[in-house]
Amino acid sequence: MKKLLTLFSLVAAFVLVISGCSNDSSGGKGEDGKVTLTAWAWNVNVGALNEAAEKFKKENPNVELKVEDIGRLDVYDKLSTGLAAGGVGLPDIVLVEDDRIHGYVESFPKGFLDLTKEGFDKHGESFPQFKNDMAKVNDTYYAMPFDAGPTGMFYRRSVFEKAGVNPEEIQTWDDFLEAGKTIKEKTGAFAMPLDKFKDDPTFRMMLNQLGVYYFDEKGNIDLTHPKAVQAMEMQKKFDEAGLIKDVDGWNGVVSATVDGSVATIPFGAWYYGTIIDQAKDSKGDWGVFQLPAFEEGGNRAANLGGSSWMIPAASKNAKEAYKFLEYFSTTPEIQTMAMEKHGLFPSLNTAYESELFTANDEFFGGQPIWKMFTEEMADVPTAYYTKDYSLGLDEAIKAQADTFNGKDAGKALEEAAKRLKDRTKRDINKH
Known part of the structure; x- marks a missing residue:
């Protein structure tokens, strides 16, 4: 008792x-x-x-x-x-x-x-x-x-001017690839920064603008979608051309932003705050343009x-x-x-x-940058995350690393999809 x-x-x-x-x-x-x-x-x-x-x-x-x-x-x-x-x-x-x-x-x-x-x-x-x-x-x-986080290409005006590159003429990723080669040759600056083996923000932005993601609307794994392969192959082109600066995490991206070793930083609108806070001495030397499309007239809107x-x-x-x-x-x-x-x-x-x-921004050379971001919002496709988003992210980063290490992009994504299927028990969308 x-x-x-x-x-x-x-x-x-x-x-x-x-x-x-x-x-x-x-x-x-x-x-x-x-x-x-x-x-x-x-x-x-x-x-x-x-x-x-x-x-x-x-x-x-x-x-x-x-x-x-x-x-x-x-x-x-x-x-x-x-x-x-x-x-x-x-x-x-x-x-x-x-x-x-x-x-x-x-x-x-x-x-x-x-x-x-x-x-x-x-x-x-x-x-x-x-x-x-x-x-x-x-x-x-x-x-x-x-x-x-509507996306854009934050760029250094002085770097583009020194290279003789007009950002308004960059309409596609292929345009940017050629512009990046010119910029690297004439200024030494990389096209963009990326922690190549730990994060995939550029790949995610590319997927989103193409209207695909790790998973489709029904929750099936979509890493083998032809558009996903297209995005990964595009990243590989930049890497093979020596245009991606491999940085160490967030601090590495910020350092590259401050020291001017990269011509652009593809990111969400929120990165504006980091630029004006961390790169105060570069006031007036910044501009922004939309993500390049994958084909002439294609979608340039995405969110991160x-x-x-x-x-x-x-x-x-x-x-x-x-x-x-x-x-x-x-x-x-x-x-x-x-x-x-x-x-x-x-x-x-x-x-x-x-x-x-609609106002002009002095830090960005008088450009009305927020007007561009607001106009982009209505065109952003939906990304389907699901409860397994973190696992999808993990496998996409592995596929990216494999691709940068020389593996075929389609093969790397196919292997990532199979691993993700084992981890989530989700079906792979067949294309």
Whole structure:
């Protein structure tokens, strides 16, 4: 009997601890009727949330927001742990990168608030199709689109001028290949940087502009698609011509940006912030043009990066969290603030009506660079990530390394697809 009482006491204590964690995680209403929402985010997103919350409070004085600045990967560790525990310890609001949304919803189908039931679908036309596709699973919104990463070729004006290359004449990747050879010969600068054996951002951008990705719309492995092979073969052409500077991770890309050893950096619009922060002395020496197409008149739009906001279903303040996030995500002035002060390029198309998105940028030689990025958004194809995105990324990088080491691109991707099939049990799309 004594043992049973001891066991019961332990269980009761455990329940109290769990309940306490759950209550603390989402604030809750105080005796004065005020609600404290908790949010998990990282980096510049924290400042954007806090500023939006101050403006929101003017019309909603009963709502407070407590933002926890947590490292990106730490957010995912804590989120996964909380979801696996049935929602214990989770916040009311969490920032999630677009490539992870579908994976979380597929793994935890009841883990997040159904935003369609809350009425968010009425805002669908305010966002580009690809962001809507990322925010929805089976036509149901589980996330509110936030920032995006429309892509471009950030380039050094002085390097192009010294080589006698006009960026406006670069329409295709073949054009850029020839321009890169001229630039290397006359200036010594590489065409672009890449951590060739650890990351594949250029390959991902190429896939996206071609309308394919690691997986297709049905979730089948699509690495053997002819367009995927085309993209990998194009990268190989640049490598064989000695035009890719092999760098060590993110710091290597930034170093190449600062020292001018590369003529261009193909990246998302968010890289603007890194350039103006890390390469201050190069003000006026920058420009940007769209990704080259694979054929004359082909698509030049793609996206790299971006995130959205989600509300864990366990939130005790889901109603208030939804109201705040709806305000944050669909108010042009708020999205313009996030862009102007924090460099977060908005997905909300009504925000583009601000002068900010048509103004000339002095750091970029007076070019209205944001106009180019905003016009690109509507043409970005949807990338299908699935919950196995990280495994797809891993195998694509291996295929890229094999290709750069001399293997045929088609063969390398075929082998990667087979390994991915073994790891995910997904079918390979036959072409």
